[in-house]
Amino acid sequence: MVTDVNSAAKTTLAPDAQPFSLLIEHFYQYGWVLLANFLSPSLNSALLHEAQHKAQLTPAGIGRSNGHQMNQHIRRDATQWFDGESAAQQAYLQLMTELQQTLNRQCFLGLFDFECHFARYQHGDFYKKHLDAFKGRTNRVLTTVSYLNTVAKGGQLALYDEHDQLIKTIIPTAGSLLLFESERFPHEVLPAQDPRFSIAGWFRNNANVNGVLDPAS
Numbered sequence: 164m165v166t167d168v169n170s171a172a173k174t175t176l177a178p179d180a181q182p183f184s185l186l187i188e189h190f191y192q193y194g195w196v197l198l199a200n201f202l203s204p205s206l207n208s209a210l211l212h213e214a215q216h217k218a219q220l221t222p223a224g225i226g227r228s229n230g231h232q233m234n235q236h237i238r239r240d241a242t243q244w245f246d247g248e249s250a251a252q253q254a255y256l257q258l259m260t261e262l263q264q265t266l267n268r269q270c271f272l273g274l275f276d277f278e279c280h281f282a283r284y285q286h287g288d289f290y291k292k293h294l295d296a297f298k299g300r301t302n303r304v305l306t307t308v309s310y311l312n313t314v315a316k317g318g319q320l321a322l323y324d325e326h327d328q329l330i331k332t333i334i335p336t337a338g339s340l341l342l343f344e345s346e347r348f349p350h351e352v353l354p355a356q357d358p359r360f361s362i363a364g365w366f367r368n369n370a371n372v373n374g375v376l377d378p379a380s
Contacts (some may be wrong), residue, residue: 183265186342191270195322195343197331202309202338206258209251211311211337214281214360218243223282239288240352242363244280255279255362259307263366266305272366274304279364284318284355292323295365296345303345305366310335317356323349335359 182201189196202210214220220241245252256277263274284290296303308320314335322330325347332353333341343350345365352359 183262186262186340187265187269190266190342194347195330195341197333197339197341199336199339201340202255202258204338206251206254207311207338210255210309210362211360213249213251214283214311214362217249218281220281220283236291237293238290239284240290241283241285241288242280244278245362255309259364259366266366272304273368274366275302275369277364277366279307279362282361282363284352284359286317286356286358287354288318288352288359289354290352292321292349292351294346294349298346301346302367302369303365304368306341306343306345306348307362307364307366308341309362309364310337310339310341311360311362312358313337314355314357314359317354318359319353321351321353335361 182198186196186198186201220243222235223238223240223242245256247253247256256279259277259279263277266272267274295301295306312335318335320333320335320341322333322341322343324330327349330348
């Protein structure tokens with residue numbers, strides 16, 4: 164796969180299909196996977212530049228639709244949802260579409276679409292332990308975190324199992340991808356010391372309610 168990001172750079176997932184096969188194998192067994200070098204350096208660089216210099220990042224809230232609210236006791240990051248207008252965003256969304264198709268084909272997940280936003284954590288920012296989905300109450304199935312810069316201090320993601328036992332503390336590393344089941348794994352972002360840029364995303368099922376296709380959740 165080769166996708167234009169700009170006139171000076173090309174992006175490729177990897178020389179072959181190994182990242183997808185390694186990702187699927189570990190995810191199928193454990194329900195989560197961390198994969199280094201998921202993004203090519205050129206695509207990672209383009210996305211990081213956009214997050215740092217072009218994105219209109221605003222304080223993030225919790226909840227969705229009528230339940231959306233601001234609560235800095237729970238989270239203090241800043242975000243901007245993808246609109247798909249830049250070449251870098253288009254390349255990233257295409258990559259995630261290919262991942263979605265692979266997951267559906269090999270794991271029979273019935274993933275319907277993908278949504279994501281840039282996220283920035285500055286000194287002292289955090290996101291307390293939470294689930295991205297609750298059983299029977301959301302159409303988010305899988306959570307993704309693409310790390311855009313390597314962080315020396317702070318900002319680690321702590322991933323827990325269903326019994327609230329720590330599985331792994333993940334140090335943000337440029338180009339890496341974390342994927343996990345949204346309603347199964349609580350997680351938190353520990354207080355940042357250095358600036359931390361990432362893309363948080365969710366693969367979703369189609370929640371058809373009363374004939375309304377994929378309503379907001």
